[in-house]
Each structure stands twice: as C-alpha cells, then as structure tokens.
Amino acid sequence: EQTYAFTDRGGRDVAIRPEMTPSVSRMVAARRQEMAYPARLFSIANFMRYERPQRGREREFWQLNTDIFGVDGALPEAEIIAMGADFLRTFGAMDDMYVIKINNRKVITFMMRDYLQLDPIQSQMMTKLFDRKNKISNEEFRDQAIDIFGEAAAPEGLKRISALLMAKSMAELPDIIRDNDAVKEVQELFSLLSAAGVTNAQFDITLMRGLDYYTGTVFEFFDTHPDNNRSLFGGGRYDGLVGLFGAEPISAVGMAPGLTMTELFLQTHELYMVVLGDTLAGATKLANALREEGVNVELDITGRKLDKQIKTAVKKQIPFIVFVGEEELSSEVYPFKDTASSEEQKLSFERIVSSVKDRRRKHLDDLDDLFE
Secondary structure (H helix, E strand, O other), X not given: OOOEXXXXXXXXXXXXXXXXXXXXXXXXXXXXXXXXXXXXXXXXEEEEOOOOOEOOEOOEEEEEEEEEEOOOOHHHHHHHHHHHHHHHHHOOOOHHHEEEEEEEHHXXXXXXXXXXXXXXXXXXXXXXXXXXXXXOOHHHHHHHHHHHHOOOOHHHHHHHHHHHHHOOOHHHOOHHHHOOHHHHHHHHHHHHHHHOOOOOEEEOOOOOOOOOOOOOEEEEEEEOOOOOOOEEEEEEEOOOOHHHHOOOOOOEEEEOOEHHHHHHHHOOOOEEEEEOOOOHHHHHHHHHHHHHOOOOEEEOOOOOOHHHHXXXXXXXXXXXXXXXXXXXXXXXXXXXXXXOOOOEEEEEHHHHHHHHHHHHHHHHHHHHHHHO
16 A cells, blocks of 8 residues: 555556565575575665655655574574664663564464454454554444454454453463463563563564564564654564565565664653753753763753653653753752662763763673673
C-alpha cells in the first residue's frame, strides 16, 4: 500500500524501493555460491514510502541495514540485537532510555492457531490487529477482535486474549503456549543477550512486526522517554526470503535503524533548567552557552512554581536539574541536582559542563569494560 509504483515513459512498470531487505536477499541469492558464511552485510541507503508525513515518519528516509546470512539459531539474533544496543550506546544512551521488546513468529503462529483457535484467514487478521494494538483504543481493539472471532466464539476468545495481555513474562503465559518449543528458542535468546550485557530486553506477546516475511524472532527497540515513547527501529529472522529468488533457502536475520527516529531519540534531554523569579533572559543566555559546549538543555519557560518545574524534569527522566535565579546569575555558581540520587551541589559553568560530559564518558567506559 505504501509503495510508489508507476509506469515510466518507456511503458515499463517500475517501483521506488521501500526497503532494503528484499534487495539484499536477491543479491545474496545471485551470489550464494561465491559468498563465505556467515555473511555479515550492511548498507546505508534512502527509501521512499507513500505514507502520511508525521513526527518520525517521512516519505523519503534514510536507513542503516545490517544482516547476517547463513546461520540458524539464536546466536546471530543475539548478535544483531546486541549490535542495536551498541548502536544506541555509542551515542551515549543508557539502558533506562530504551527497552527491547522481543517475540517470535513461531510463538505467534501457535498462539493464533492452537490457543485462540483461529483459521488461517482469521489468524492473519488477528496478527495485524495485534500489530495495531497500541495505535487504537481498547474499545476499537475489542470490537475488531469480536468481528474476527465471530459472535459465537468471541466470549471465549476475548477471555483468552485477556490472559495473553496480562502476561508480563514468558513464565506468566498460558501453559499451552509456555510449553511450546518456540518459547524455548526465545528463552535461549534471552540467555545469550544477558551474557552479552543486554539487560533491558523483555518478552512481549503482543509484538507482531507487520511484515509477512518474518519467520522467527522479531524485535523492536522502544524509546522510554515520555515525550518520544515509540518504536525506534526493529528487525527479525526472515529465513524464507532468499529462496523466493530462485535459490535454496538461506537463513537470515537483520535490523534497520532509521535516521529520523535516531535523531528524535538523540533529542532526549540531559539537563533541565529551572527558572527562579524574573530571570528568564539570563537563564536563556546560560542555556545557549551550555548548548555551545555540547550539553543538551531544556529551559522551562512556563513560569510555573518551583515544585511543578521539578516534577516535569523528573517525569521526563532528565538526569540533571540546574536552578537559575538572580543570585546564581550574579555569582555564576548554580545549584546542580542529580534527579536519580537527589544529591545537590553548587557548580560553576565549567563544572556543569564537565559533570554532564563525565556522565557520558563513565557510561561508555563501563560499556568498554563490559565487552572486554
């Protein structure tokens, strides 16, 4: 539906590529005999999709695509997901800034067919409905689920869906699903991720990933910041795609971080500036000076009371708060508060800059130690 397809001046039917995965799969199919496996491939390219432009979505966009071909099992899946975590950590992201949601298409197929007792057409419709769950209201989800089940089967079907949605981990899934072999594959993946230092991954039975070519593990990275609480990027296993291009099937897993969503994620604030009294002009000048030193700053311009400004900073999960009043502007020494520990100290401009940057460096050093 989102593909730009048209007839060119030569009368040929053409389309502008909407993604890279089919293209790289076709390339692997053509060169399968000369490639050494596992084959680790990446590309950075632009794509076009006919969709409604909005925050985080554009009709032309750039993506990094990374794929591993030729290896079955959870190891390449863990490598790709850990690479996604490294990708965000390289920009200074900490684990509490994002969460990795994981599911498995084999689990989904079993869930639709054996647990919800749906036929193939109903299963496809229900999968697409689950994929839209966070984009529609609970009432819309329920009503569309009833339409898929049919009036007779809907009461029992909704009860079973409710049991799925209440499960916050694999251990809480209904027995018939938890005992499935595909769940054991997911458990192995989580063990590998834990060994690789990825600790913010969680199982999500509602995660579907809408593309039909996925055959096993699917995953998405989600921003936890309240101002950008949405999917950043994702991927999964697609073992059947290479075989569609006239070659023997080759296992594959990949992901595709996009430029636009990465840019939005990087706008997550590191420093929140609380304005005391009639000092907005001076606080604005200070904020600009900090930004010139590479510190991300959000300046509260609402004029609200002190407690409400602080609550806003905490709700946005901003790690540091600077308080700026007439006395602070005069002395050029500012109360600097760590929102996680509530520890507060008075720092000069230079010390504020170094404290924020030291936090980034410490986090990156911890990661280096972890992966040595």
